[in-house]
């Protein structure tokens with residue numbers, strides 16, 4: 001980006017500009033005298049009036065005041081909270097345009113950070129991108145005696161009610177309203193972010209798409225259990241809530257869940273289905289938030305692996321064993337490696353309920369386990385990695401290329417760390433063959449991708 005000694009825009013002034021590109025967060029970008037202005041909510045092709053809210057050395061940011069010429073990709077029916085909620089940054093665009101933008105984000109990030117130029121496949125979208133979230137994390141807030149469950153405002157930590165959020169099922173929205181009523185009536189002390197006092201901090205929901213059963217997790221500031229009355233009232237009205245947990249989080253920071261979970265009532269697990277496989281999920285285990293799209297993602301992983309029944313597969317960062325079990329029925333042996341012990345236990349249980357006997361799950365950090373496993377002379381035909389947003393550690397990447405599998409499949413929810421890691425793997429003797437974005441998070445700028453890499457050396461296992 002070019003640096004300007006005299007900025008062509010001034011704070012709080014209004015300007016008219018044409019938007020001609022977008023950022024990786026989906027904000028529109030227009031230029032004044034070649035000085036980039038980022039405008040959330042503006043779409044490439046639009047002419048807009050903006051008010052400048054921030055001026056930096058090489059760019060500025062503005063709020064959209066008026067759309068002078070609208071894009072044909074502008075969505076006309078938006079959520080009533082579009083101007084305040086920080087949740088759905090792409091909801092002002094129609095769905096096809098969102099999918100196209102995500103493809104472009106992946107393509108340009110791979111090129112810019114990874115130096116990889118490749119044709120990216122069109123993003124796999126949903127038939128109907130609504131009510132897709134199987135997990136919701138709501139902040140609990142009290143003002144003038146009234147309790148609200150909601151999300152942070154766009155530009156602050158003020159909590160705003162969700163007003164029937166379309167990302168969740170009707171049932172979750174009904175329970176949210178009911179909880180707001182009973183928490184207000186029962187005078188439950190709500191945690192105050194500012195002075196760090198109070199009891200109830202967050203309420204987390206998980207819902208099974210297959211069975212509709214719901215798990216509720218009450219996040220509290222201390223170990224006291226003041227929730228029994230609330231639980232009885234919910235149980236009476238909503239029999240689909242089958243597990244009630246307390247999670248204790250005394251830490252003052254922004255992380256929602258603490259380390260300790262206590263089952264207060266119910267089964268303690270919810271069950272869901274992906275393809276023909278059943279999965280049991282504990283409150284602390286990772287499970288993709290969009291069940292319908294997760295199934296498409298894992299089906300793609302299986303297609304890329306091209307298994308014939310003779311292969312050894314390593315599924316690194318395996319969670320509750322989703323990808324491992326998708327692969328196990330078509331491979332000789334699968335190793336699933338996961339750092340959260342409880343998730344590994346879920347994975348072992350999931351192998352049993354699906355009658356899979358050739359998958360072994362190991363509770364370990366992959367950056368410790370894989371180098372040792374390779375050093376002991378082991379090798380795999382296919383290595384799948386599906387790391388958290390920060391991507392893979394150097395030790396993992398190094399061990400992966402040293403293991404010389406015929407195929408590496410990389411599943412990622414962060415194009416930037418993906419691009420960084422692919423660059424390393426390419427330097428280690430691999431070629432990027434296929435890049436497939438999958439829309440796991442419709443209406444937001446987040447994008448999941450799956451990448452197939454094959455070895456470009458003859459030493460690797462075919």
Ligand SMILES: C[S@@+](CC[C@H](N)C(=O)[O-])C[C@H]1O[C@@H](n2cnc3c(N)ncnc32)[C@H](O)[C@@H]1O
Pocket residue numbers: 285286287288316317318319320321322323337338339340343364365366367386387388
């Ligand atoms: C994006 S999730 C993917 C889980 C699984 N593949 C799925 O699709 O459900 C990443 C997983 O990696 C686990 N994890 C994080 N750091 C790890 C590490 N250093 N070694 C092994 N697993 C790790 C997390 O607990 C989480 O379950």
